[in-house]
Amino acid sequence: MSDVETRLAALENRVGELEDANAIRRLHWAYGYYIDFNRPDDVAELFAEDGEVTFLSGVYVGHAGIRRLYGTWFKNFFLAPGEDGPAYGFLLDHFQMQDIITVAPDRQTAKGRFRGMLFGGSHESRTFKPEGLPLQFMEAGIYENDYVRENGTWKIKRLDYMMQWQGDYETGWARTVAHLQPLLVPYPENPLGPDRLLPEDKRRQTWPHRQDVPMHFAHPKFGAVLAGAEK
């Protein structure tokens, strides 16, 4: 009977880990869908209470910081006063793909790498045109995120979006200097700014500059957990 008990417990753990990976993938895909439609409250709920976002070498901390980034800043930047959700003639499609998720052995934390592609801009017939935003543009980036199980539900602990390039649609990435540059002025001096800046030696210059994006997983077994080794 103790053999059955051991095998049951092992199976329960392996199945739990597969469910964890699915839940975390789903969490990131949901993140993508929510930011498309400017839903900052829904985005914030995907994060742990002390969750944070690294964006343009600045760190937005906690639900307040996350709402400042995805709510105040995004709405100020992208939408006309009073506009909300999907706006006429405005595009902000965040395509998400290529998930590599590693769940820690105790199944309380996890890491995830993803890749996103962004097609955005305004239709020429839209009256409001965001200042400083190209009329139409493409962008891509890589995420290396941390996750935590909080009260039984997987949440984003730290989202790190590393923009790789931007391209004005008219001229392409070969002739574009990224319209987004590293953030230099934190909140509250900059009312849309991050709660803190990354240290200067960690600051990431944007396209056409490149940096490596180290992977969270060990190579070539990718960490034992999801390696598919015979068990």
Place this chain on the structure above:
Amino acid sequence: MSDVETRLAALENRVGELEDANAIRRLHWAYGYYIDFNRPDDVAELFAEDGEVTFLSGVYVGHAGIRRLYGTWFKNFFLAPGEDGPAYGFLLDHFQMQDIITVAPDRQTAKGRFRGMLFGGSHESRTFKPEGLPLQFMEAGIYENDYVRENGTWKIKRLDYMMQWQGDYETGWARTVAHLQPLLVPYPENPLGPDRLLPEDKRRQTWPHRQDVPMHFAHPKFGAVLAGAEK
């Protein structure tokens, strides 16, 4: 012994649910591959007998309707008379990604949200050029689909493709009014038309118009089933 029985049954159900989600994701990816290559019979087989497709605010019903859409219409529109499958110099790539799948507790039905990107058009050296189709264009859309287990196999019960935007390659989405507009004339008056139209108040104006695409899942736990909560 009854405890072992209970744990075995719970595991069998959880594993079955993981297999269901994989099967449904696979079903949608296969759908994407089949429509790339103009294979309407293969597409129809992915659907339940009474399956349907909502496309451009029209509903194509059953295998006959599905073949009318992916066979008669697509072939009439995209291919020269007698052309089949992949045609010289013709592109219709449907990239599929970002799956959010929720299996019902009884594992007989499911819902799935996906996102697709389409790159299409004709090479300048192709003699046949589809009328009304831009020479080269991009498109993206979101799917909110229903699935059903039919005779032991997952099938599409209802595919709802909500096109989000189209862009002529030459001028981009900022300067394009979608070449596809809501369908207004049903079959058989329109021999390529849908079996019925969505009610007028559900009709979706196409790009540059936008609408919300409500998600099938409850937020933030996304429904209990795949939430990864400790079990």
Place this chain on the structure above:
Amino acid sequence: MSDVETRLAALENRVGELEDANAIRRLHWAYGYYIDFNRPDDVAELFAEDGEVTFLSGVYVGHAGIRRLYGTWFKNFFLAPGEDGPAYGFLLDHFQMQDIITVAPDRQTAKGRFRGMLFGGSHESRTFKPEGLPLQFMEAGIYENDYVRENGTWKIKRLDYMMQWQGDYETGWARTVAHLQPLLVPYPENPLGPDRLLPEDKRRQTWPHRQDVPMHFAHPKFGAVLAGAEK
């Protein structure tokens, strides 16, 4: 007790198969991330010792062949002498998606279909410009790969990348003849060439030519293994 034993063994196998599919998906996504950043040694480690790559109708054999393709050729072609990893102003983003994975009943081999999209090129401010490479371009292709479990870890046995089209960014796929053509001169006569060529009747003409890309899976049940049939 033998019933419990039977059910435990069945569950262990089903869970193993789900882990296999996850491991293989992860393997392909890792492949995508590594080639973005010109890491040929990491790429080679993803392959079985006798693994091979079919690219442009040529076959690169074993780790030596794989390093010739992803190392010698890619670096010669894409990077300036002495440049390594992510290079200033150089883009080679391989977006990976749409996985269809079928694990063999004995769980020692598997097949996988994937789709990739490539955005590449050089920023105008980059001094080195690869000869014969468009300043900025897009590409897409479909993979039909074989996998093998080698010493307990899933590895790529055979990667078959079937490029579907290329498009110069300036003019688009409608006005581009693929800059990559089928390979005709093998190694060592061509120091960057493949170890062997596909037979002439298997040679794939590139865009605007098209060919079918048959799917490894049986339709419509896709092979029993992942079909999600009631078990």
